[in-house]
Amino acid sequence: MRLNETQLKEIEELGYIILPNCFSKKEVNKIREEMKTVFDEKTEANIIEKSSGVVRTAMGLHLRSSFFSDLTRHPNFFEPACQIRGNSLYIQQTKINVKAAFTGEVWQWHYDFATHSGEDGVPKPLALNLHVFIDDVTEFNGPLFFIPKSHKYGSAPSKLDTITTNYPLWVVNQQTVRDLVKENGIVSARGRAGTALIFVDNLVHGSAQNMSPMDRAIFSAILNPCDNAQTKFARPDYKHGRNFKPIKPSSVNSLLN
Numbered sequence: 001m002r003l004n005e006t007q008l009k010e011i012e013e014l015g016y017i018i019l020p021n022c023f024s025k026k027e028v029n030k031i032r033e034e035m036k037t038v039f040d041e042k043t044e045a046n047i048i049e050k051s052s053g054v055v056r057t058a059m060g061l062h063l064r065s066s067f068f069s070d071l072t073r074h075p076n077f078f079e080p081a082c083q084i085r086g087n088s089l090y091i092q093q094t095k096i097n098v099k100a101a102f103t104g105e106v107w108q109w110h111y112d113f114a115t116h117s118g119e120d121g122v123p124k125p126l127a128l129n130l131h132v133f134i135d136d137v138t139e140f141n142g143p144l145f146f147i148p149k150s151h152k153y154g155s156a157p158s159k160l161d162t163i164t165t166n167y168p169l170w171v172v173n174q175q176t177v178r179d180l181v182k183e184n185g186i187v188s189a190r191g192r193a194g195t196a197l198i199f200v201d202n203l204v205h206g207s208a209q210n211m212s213p214m215d216r217a218i219f220s221a222i223l224n225p226c227d228n229a230q231t232k233f234a235r236p237d238y239k240h241g242r243n244f245k246p247i248k249p250s251s252v253n254s255l256l257n
């Protein structure tokens with residue numbers, strides 16, 4: 001799985017790229033099966049929604065499951081990430097974000113580097129967030145919203161919000177969002193299950209509540225160049241992995257074994 005020149009330019013220009021049909025139905029079913037196992041575990045790495053008590057995000061998955069370690073290092077992820085940022089990448093974070101039917105809550109407007117720099121002391125916004133859609137993601141069930149090109153404006157001011165949800169987040173203020181959207185609009189990242197998505201660390205994004213009867217689950221792996229590793233260690237390893245050695249790709253069939 002390699003990105004062509006147009007796709008490489010697209011991610012540089014827009015800050016994200018959507019890659020349909022990256023994982024097969026069989027592979028997605030395997031992800032779903034393994035997801036059930038990690039969601040049933042009683043651990044602080046499974047963070048629950050404030051109002052419904054269902055799992056919002058299950059974190060540290062590569063540390064908890066060899067299947068998810070293989071998925072994180074799958075060539076369909078790893079090769080494009082290496083094309084964009086070079087071969088020396090470590091696993092910064094893995095998780096599945098669920099937006100359960102009717103109850104899945106908001107992710108406020110933010111960009112990941114605000115957390116990575118502020119809390120983890122990551123020097124530069126070079127990490128890549130790689131997603132796989134585990135469900136079909138439509139306009140109805142809480143797709144991610146991106147502000148295209150917002151990564152080109154430097155780091156927007158943001159404030160820690162510990163109130164809105166159970167996941168503390170550095171949130172971009174409304175005036176900044178208004179200004180950025182006026183310039184560049186908003187897109188929603190939609191696609192069938194098995195679609196992959198890559199976006200850069202300072203792209204402003206968020207997602208709305210899921211009021212539809214359809215669940216929405218997305219696997220996310222954040223890979224960061226080894227020479228851009230964290231310098232502060234306040235957050236637990238399930239939020240920022242401590243193994244800064246370059247990862248090696250898993251086999252292309254690893255999810256089907």
Ligand SMILES: O=C(O)CCC(=O)C(=O)O
Nearest residue numbers: 097107112143144206207
């Ligand atoms: O899952 C979502 O809807 C948003 C997740 C997100 O923004 C993040 O993990 O940074």
